[in-house]
Amino acid sequence: MLGPDGGFARAWLTGKSVVPVPAGTRLDTAVMCRVEAGCRAVGAQHPIDESTAAVAHGVSASVVPRQPTEIGLVAPAPLVLLHTPDLQGAVLFPEPGYTLIAGSEAFLAAAVPEGIDAARARFGRYARAMKKRWPYLQRIATAYPPAHRAWSHPSDVTPGTASARLVSLLGAFTQGTCTAPEFADGWWEARRTTHSQGERASGDLADLLDGVFMLLEEYTPDPELRESGDLTDSELREGVQSLVRNTERGAERR
Known part of the structure; x- marks a missing residue:
């Protein structure tokens, strides 16, 4: 050893x-x-x-x-x-x-x-x-340096990475081309991959990803398993859309 x-x-x-x-x-x-x-x-x-x-x-x-x-x-x-x-x-x-x-x-x-x-x-x-x-x-x-730099905005993310998959899922979900359960399943899988590959986010992108994480913590894909207070499919989509809009506005102000 x-x-x-x-x-x-x-x-x-x-x-x-x-x-x-x-x-x-x-x-x-x-x-x-x-x-x-x-x-x-x-x-x-x-x-x-x-x-x-x-x-x-x-x-x-x-x-x-x-x-x-x-x-x-x-x-x-x-x-x-x-x-x-x-x-x-x-x-x-x-x-x-x-x-x-x-x-x-x-x-x-x-x-x-x-x-x-x-x-x-x-x-x-x-x-x-x-x-x-x-x-x-x-x-x-x-x-032992980091293998990836920390991306600060969705447009900065290197194509082909797990973080790029997260950004792609955000676009598909906010535009209505994937369902809430598909988004949730794909998000958790890509998020696990970002951790295992050591990918990092900072600034606006980190805030956006953290916000989505908090929303998904309150969402259960199976309606039969949802509890009172859990987000519905439409509420999850609206929440994610709001986060994306806020990120875009913040970038425009800068």
Whole structure:
């Protein structure tokens, strides 16, 4: 899993992604909650705690199952390596200031729910803020940059992306060429893809997508399952149309 330099081995990283996450001088509870979520997502009850020094040099390490809460209470200092029993995901705490969370799409979707790019962008800001204390963080941020820039308006979105699919669905729904259930199903699927691919939005586009999310939280596609207060198909369409108009007006004012 680890190479001679103490980092993740290239062979193990095949088909996986790496996300740097802020940390202190010891492994904290916030990181351990991410580990716990990642483990649950891939069917693991707990991570395996290994000696990074032994693994890096090919020596058989003492493998000890640990509950995430137990590790969080112990708050170990670097070097620390935790991984799922099936090696789908891992967390490396090589030095103070950061951890590297790596793994399969399923593991990272739970361990880094804000999305890969959002987490990488956040780490970049953190690295700049902490450059006097831990100057090496900027090197880590440079090694793991966001794959996508943050789009601020629907017209900025790169064609072929999951975010472009969201914009296309908005157009179809507001123009009446797709039904409310079709819009809802397509929206949730595309939204999940934007997260797994690390796509990000900011400004007007972020506000628009957040507004649609809030509307869909109040909508149930099946009329027989709707409760009092849930949005109807027409109310959902009217709400989305209003959000789109407000976004367009805001862009015109600028």
